[in-house]
Amino acid sequence: MMNIPKMVMILGMIIFVIGFAMKYIHLGRLPGDIFLKKGNTTFYFPIVTSIIVSVVLSAIFYLIGRFK
Template structure:
């Protein structure tokens, strides 16, 4: 159980970094967006990958603690 506070600190730092990048760019670099006329298509591929990696790491570390 002593690893749990460290895990929460790491998760918090990761979320802060993602939030800062997201705030600076409005979207993560690598996200796909097309605008033609009055139609806009936005596919957040990099955002999806980052969220997937973060969630995978969170669940991995929680599984290691149990």
Template sequence: MTEYSKLFIIIGIVFILIGLIGTFIGKLPGDISFKKGNVSFHFPIMTSIVVSIVLSLIFYIVSRLK
């Protein structure tokens, strides 16, 4: 396997884990939701920050292992 194929496998596993965690956690405090009539708007700002931190840590650890 090449370096890129290993990297893509790791990225895929990370996305699967994030999806599973997101399913169980649901909406975090800090996520913005509005509902007015039949129109709803949801902006997951806190979830985005948490995912960004987790991905940054994972990629930092992966880069240190090389």
């Protein structure tokens, strides 16, 4: 029960960082993301955005595991 406030603070910090990134960094339309539009069909695959999010989340979880 003692770790619940710490976990809530970490979760809040993660949500804050994600919100900041969505507001100011405009993730999702980076160079390298695949965007195809042909007629009425649109295909969008955010490959570079996925790689960046994966690296950032891996670093966050590494740091959390290191200090635990």
